[in-house]
Amino acid sequence: MAADCVFCSLLNGDGSADWVWRGPLASALLPRRYGWLAPGHTLVISNEHAVGVQDVSSDCLQEVALLVQRVAQQMAATIGAQGVNVLNASGQNSDQSVDHLHFHVVPRWADDGLDTWVHGKSSHVLGAGWLDDLRAGLLSTGSDSR
Template identity: 55%
Template sequence: MEPRSSQPPPSADGGTCVFCALLEGRGTAAWIHHGDRASALLPLPDSSLAPGHCLVIPQAHVVGMQDAPADVLQAVTSCAQDLARGMQTALGAHGVNVLHASGAAAGQSVGHLHLHVVPRWEGDGLETWPEGRSAHVAPAEWLPALRAEVAR
């Protein structure tokens, strides 16, 4: 993990984002880790999917996967990996789910990039894999268009 500090790192959001406010020390959070580029905290108790469920948030205010620079994504995924390893050792987790939504249509509820790292145990009863399929019909030439966009 990144070096620990006793205080949350400062942010440049201007105070409108709940996660940025928490990073600035405004509000109460149960912090697991404070890093220079990414931090981890527990969700609100009524939002926790399992004991040890954590949120990983970048220091930088970015809304989602689409606008995050590669170094921000690297810091967030590295912190998530450290949490997953810690959950295995400290909680005896058999696995983890890493959940994420970018954009309101995907179910993103807070406009600040965050990953949910949820420890899992055999037979724990939690269902996290989506059921069903999207009813959206993609344009006819979506595959070559996507390949071209990714290759840019």
């Protein structure tokens, strides 16, 4: 846990939160009401302090992903949200607002007026060979190439 992290503080019982679920590796809570993108908007966070998907343990990331799925399923069952947007920003230059791994699970309904899709494209240019380098890096870390 990081002393200066708002999510770590909440996990430690410092401050108040509207907890939706508390588990051993992942938890879910409501953001402050002024931060809601839709009624029922929920944050799923890792219980271990990690900034993003790049540095969280695989066990914790798996539990976070499974909790995202469970929250989405229960949003359909309990509040009639047949769709969700799952939003995440991880690491430097990603516009991450809190340096602790978290996913926004935003319930969606037909004609709800919310647009969460990215508008615009990056102007960054990659050098030749980037795809081969990415593939080679994934192979060297033991990832399946499928």
